[in-house]
Amino acid sequence: MPPPPLPSKPPPSSPSRILLLCVLFLSATISLSLNQEGLDLIQVKSTLIDPSGILSDWNAADDTPCNWTGITCSRANTVTSVNLPSASLAGPFPTGLCRLSSLSIISFSDNSLNSTIPATISACRNLTSLDLSANYLEGLLPSTLADIPNLVYVNLRDNSFSGEIPRNFGKFRRLETLILINNFINGSFPVILTNVTTLKELSLAYNYFLPGLIPPELGNLSNIEHLWLSSCGFMGTIPETFSRLQKLSNLELSYNSLSGPFPAVVFQLRNLYQLELYNNSLSGELPKRDWSNLTALRLIDLSVNSFTGTIPVELCKLPLSSLGLSDNKLQGLIPESLARSPNLYDLRLFDNSLVGPLPSDLGSNSPLQTLDVSFNKLFGELPSSLCDKGQLFDLVLIGNSFSGELPASLGECKSLGRVRLSSNKLSGEVPGAILGLPHVYLLDLADNLFSGNLSSAISGGLNLSSILISGNTFSGSIPDEIGSLSNLVEFIASDNKLSGFIPETFFKLSHLGTLDLSENDISGQIPAQIGSLKQLNELNLANNKFTGEIPDEICNLPVLNYLDLSGNSFSGNIPSGLDNLMLNKLNLSNNHLSGPIPSAYAKEVYRDSFLGNPDLCGGFTHRCPQNIQSKSVHNLWLFRLIFVFSGIVLVVGVSWFIFKYRNINNTKERSRSSITKWRSFHKLGFSEFEIIHLLSENNVIGSGASGKVYKVILSNGESVAVKKLWEKSIKMGNINDSSQKDEFESEVETLGKIRHKNIVRLWCCCKSGNSRFLVYEYMPNGSLGDLLHSSKGRLLEWPMRFKIVLDAAEGLSYLHHDCVPPIIHRDVKSNNILLDEDYGARIADFGVAKFIELGAKGSESMSVVAGSRGYIAPEYAYTLRVTEKSDIYSFGVVILELVTGRKPIDQAFGERDLATWVQTTVNQKGHEHVLDPELEFESKDQICRVLDIGLLCISPLPMNRPSMRTVVNLLQEAVSDGKMRPTMNTDGKSSPYYDEDSSDQASLV
Template sequence: MSPSSRNFGFFFFFSLVVSLFSIVSSSDLQVLLNIKSSLLDSNPGVLDSWSSSGAGGPCTFSGVTCNSNGSVTEIDLSRRGLSGKFPFASLCDLMSLEKLSLGFNSLSGPVPRDMNNCTKLKYLDLGNNFFSGPFPELSSLSQLQYLYLNNSAFSGAFPWKSLQNAKELVVLSLGDNPFDATPFPEEIVSMTKLTWIYLSNCSITGEIPPKIGDLTELRSLEISDSFLTGVIPPEIVKLNKLWRLEVYNNNLTGKFPPGFGALTNLTYLDTSTNSLEGDLSELRSLTNLISLQLFENRLTGEIPPEFGEFKFLVNLSLYTNKLTGPIPQGLGSLADFDFIDASENQLTGPIPPDMCKRGKMKAVLLLQNKLTGSIPETYANCLTLERFRVSNNSLTGTVPVRLWGLPKVEIIDLAMNNFEGPVTGEIKNAKTLGTLNLAFNKFSDELPDEIGDVEALTKVEINDNRFSGEIPSSIGKLKGLSSLMMQSNGFSGSIPDSIGKCSALSDLNMAENSLSGEIPHTLGSLPTLNALNLSDNKLSGRIPDSLSSLRLSLLDLSNNRLSGRVPLSLSSYNGSFNGNPGLCSTTIKSLNRCINSTGSGRVTRIFVTCIVLGSLILLASLVCFLYLKKSEKKEMRTLRHESWSIKSFRKMSFTEDDIIDSIKEENLIGRGGCGDVYRVVLGDGKELAVKHIRSSSSTEKSFSSTMPILSEKEGRSKEFETEVQTLSSIRHLNVVKLYCSITSDDSSLLVYEYMPNGSLYDMLHTCKKSNLGWETRYDIALGASKGLEYLHHGYERPVIHRDVKSSNILLDESFKPRIADFGLAKILQANNGGLDSTHVVAGTYGYIAPEYGYSSKVNEKCDVYSFGVVLMELVTGKKPIEAEYGESKDIVNWVSNNLKSKESVMEIVDKKIGEMYREDAIKILRVAILCTARQPGLRPTMRSVVHMIEDAEPCRLMGIVISKESDVKIKS
């Protein structure tokens, strides 16, 4: 062949290649431009580089990779803020596509079956989005190696069988989706190349199959938050490459299998919240562990001493087991140890001294054991320490001086030990200290003035010690203090007037001291004071009239030296004034009668006697009339003939007969799925709400306009009684008061304080709706948040409401909010056919957090989500579910879709909110969006929510609201 012929052939071949390259590029370009066009409206600017006018074609597009032939092989648009529906239909026209990554966006809608045509796909990541519907089968994707679908809202049955051909699969991540419950899929154990399995929180049931041992390449196995049963299979010891094993929050039983210690590559092991038993001997050789979480099981025996020699272990959680013996003394000394929680065991011996040796320790939690010895001096230098909790042990000695003033400490809890010595002035350096609990020890000397410099304090419990001297007046500087318990000490002198400046104070107890002087009138200015106990002191003088303005659930001034007349408005606290010979009253029988100087006391008594006798005659006539009327009604006869038992939780001015006699039709104010609610007016004019729970009732299914409704078994179960006792112990201005329970074999009566303005739902959405101004709405939001904060943070363990909604926020005559119906959903589930309460969804549609609906698991963050919905109701005036939102949409979706601009945000604010308040409403909307973040970890705590709402307070100056310009771009 001549040179010219060869040149012509080469030129022809080159032209053919260029032509084919152009055809491929043109085809791929059109597909990419179609994708951009579909996403353009909701994501302006994100894909600006995707342009037909670009010099290099699609291969120069951001996030696009091509092969040497110019064909698109990879599209990576993860974390680009994309939203809307992705155009999957044309995607498989990219004939060479091997990788599609769309993770961490806000894409929605279904994924079509067309995805099965992308036969060359090796990498598919749709994780962390908002897709809907089932995921299509993948039987044609035989080359697939990486599949990430986690946390993307897919539902229905997952197509496990379609994975049979995916023999090349290396990573399978499907967790955090509401798939239909299924036993551990057999298809998984045949994929022998798998290195990573993430199936947590996607409804896997049954036992872990023995064939799991065939996956010898496995590095990470995560099947937590599921319904696994049975034991950890012995075959798991074959997985000698495993470095992460997480199976927490299941129903696993048995022991760690023999040979488990051979898994020496394990660095993360979490089997917490199961029912595992036996000792920890199999774990002594896991020397590469970084994190070990075994809490909430039934483990016994000692902590292996080898744990003290682990060089990489940084956190250890063993709480709520049955472990005995000492804590290894070398624990934490060789690594950047930062956390230990071994509470609620039976551990003995001293606290290990070197857990903060590397200066990283954040929390020492060793509550409720049998530890002895003193606090090692080394912890006084632990500048990173945030929580130091060793209460309920047998520890002794003095507290290292500098421990009081650690700069980052938030909780110091030393209660129920045998500590002695003083609290020193070093405490002024503890600028973040929120809780100081020293109760039931032998601490002594005066309380230092410097305690007033710890402005973050919210709870101080120093009761049952040997403190003496005067109460420092600097305590009035603690503006956030909510609980001050100082009873059973040796404090003397007067109660400082400055305590009236502690505007957040809810509980104040100074009983059993040697306090003298008068009761400060400034106590009457504490707006949130709920309980006041000054009994067993040497207080003198008159009871300040200012106390009459308080709304107290507990008042005890007994056994002092008080004198003068008891204010009439306090006369309902009958037993609160005993042991004060100088006090008198015209209404309290146990006190001396007050006689005025004109000698008209006798006439007054005669007049009062006549009134009382007349009232008794009238009351007797009324009782007879009511009895005759009730005899005509079968239900009323039943109530009267039942044998009732009453349990009171607060001071009561009524009897069980007063309540039972009022359960009649004319007092009915609401009906629920399992009982009726009645308004009861007592003889003294006091109003109560009584819930009658009948045995034939069923679970509540609709909004209640007044009080919570319970299931039929609650009135008789021990669990019901225990839960009601818990509710009765709660004392907070923003939590509804439960006065008593009255029970029989077949039904129960719960007696609450009456809320004349019904519920927030009534005020916003029903025929009772009131034109609530923004200041009132703000006050409701703040009060309700404080009530929830108290439930979440006011106890050793959080009280989780489970059904936060606007109909469970009740309003008094001044529109002050009360949280109602808390804790009861837990019982309702626990009695539902014997199901584990953690696996049954309770709550109300529109308020339920996404993860709760998917997995039926519940924690405080579920309450935070529901409260965020309530805040959206307050700002928008709309219900959680409205037809205008669209099918299967709620207020959270609706608000999210209207955050495109400041104008669109302003449009969703309730038109009843005045123009001057709209910026303030947006601030609360911003809090609501944070509360309703899809991922629980991104939601704030209720304590943070309270602070954010307080920061959003509208300025109230002569009716003029002053607010700063707000940025409406909100990150969730």
């Protein structure tokens, strides 16, 4: 029997039916009011992710889209332009735009489009301009682009296009601009493009073309004005056919392997405005004649070549704006005619062998902004005209023989930001106005002959972060006004004749990290207020006239790792609290100290740290006197009495607990309630309450921008490291700054999922109020950076260094290739590589790490640069786009640290960093000139092979850097069979290692 029929829904009442009809009618009216192009754009909007809401006014209720953001219409209300740069849009390329029949301009530059460009792009028949630069587009370039008949402008730079440039690109009919800079395009250089004689700009720099000669066919581009072909693998010289390029104004061929003499064909390019031949292998003398042919030339950079001879006078007679001849082998005088240029704002001649004085009126005729003539053989007095135009910012004269007094006019140069005059023969008193310039952040006067007092006018230098005045004859006391320099990080005044006391105002400098007053005549005691300098990393007061005891407050400086108080008259006992510091260098020799040496330093390696203190005892010295031993016995009996008394108290406490169980239980519950969140990632033998209660300022082993790190010894005897992130201010009951939450959760999210022998283990995490705690395994040998750059660094023999670098490489390789999604660390440095008891290396500190998700296509835009100075990849610093190649660059710097023993930033490098110094030195002198002299060179071949791997990792082009998986393989090969495939030229040119599987990253995502 069939089931009874379901009751039908009663029809709506008459009012309801009328309302429904009205709604339907209104919707139909709205849909009909928006024209077809508007509906097409609504469809485009639906395919895009719009986190910033920039498309919120794309409203279906409008008649036309002509007033929408980014939309331009003709007089006939047809859409002619879709212009949405830097709009944070994501998603695939919006192919629906090609349904707009009058569309001539598409611009989505600096967004996050992440697909290929489909072949159907050719349906945009009226397109004249296409700008998709700085996105995440990938795949092959669509050959159908050339089928768009009126296309004039194509900009696809800063994407991830790969493969060869299609042959069809030689068929563009009206194309004037083609920009493909910084992609992954490979194969032979696309000679086919020389058929497009309408081209005015061709920019193919920073791709991966096969090495070869510059095609002479480029001379066919008779209309070309801008030719940017940096790092295109070119060898040889510029062909004579370039003489046909009479409209060429900008020729950029830097970062290639051009060789031979200066190319004479350049002198036939009479409209040339900018010439960039930086970082090639050109040699010989610069031509003396024919420069006058280049009447339009304003910008020229021939730096990092091997040019010899003198600077041509004829070149300097041109009205140049910028002249770069640094890192060559030039000799002779700087021509006086250079100072007569009315346009010169940038002059860089450092690292040559130039002699004589600076041009006498340099700066009087031109708006000079940058002057860097460091590391030459220049002498004479400084011209008083350097800042006549009031625009000088960089004054860098390091490593010459300049003499005389500083011109008083420099004290009126309010534009100065960086002053580096070290290692000269300058003398006299430094004008107080120079010390108090408002915008100077780095004042380097070290190793000169300056004398006199430090002026109280220094209080005006509110932007000063580094004051370097060591190696002079400054006298008198340090002015109290220095305490007003709230941004001061570094004060190095060693080897002078300073006297008096350390001013108490010094201890207001909350950011001070380095204080070096060694080799002076300063007296008095170290004030107890020194404990307020919580960021102090280095304290050097050696060879002064200090007296009194070493204050216990020094032991409370959380990040101190360099302490030198030698050569003074300190007396009394050494504070036992020094045991709590992780000092890389300790020197207390030649004082009047007495009593026992702290147990942590009673080791043979520290013997030299205590010489010249005959009354010290214990450790490697003679045994302590009986009275000290008897005091220890007395202390032992006292301890036993206290123990017995504690037992009595315990019995009473237990009785009280039984009697007051409920109250005690409530107290315990309140204590537990203070832990608001607890999460463990491994099986643990301790509780969160034990961690919280054992934190003590005496156990701080490190401190930084994110918080403090404590060493905690648990009841089971195990040691752990606890990072307590800084507490944030509370406002209206909420955490006012979300950065703490971001770092805490980033580290938890990252390390909580990782299980690898070369990644530091995160045991657990917890929150208590506004405090966040991360509990790690304890690494007894500290960080690689602290160990390598301390007096203990000499203990790191090559086999141990190699083990460390291989361990760290395997850890990073795991992050990049074996995690899903891949993880980019973003702050790889030697201080974030920790060492266990066997000197096994583990990657640590994931506070700024990022997962690279599907939509990011291997990279992600950041709001700010994360990382540490000297380790940051050049492309990351200026694009804020982070990829795994950024980590690889940083790891390359770590390799250079291990091989050279040098820090990533060192005054000895001048204005360069370790990476630049090693590249330049190896190019000019060879590998052996950068190796750490502390290393035994029985393994020299292996060390040099590892150095080559480091140079490969720091290639200026991200595409030329190997993956971490390849780095691991190279390191293993370097030690296993003593042979290594060829790496690359140390100038960053193409490398045969870039044949790795380019799908590695994509397959993991």
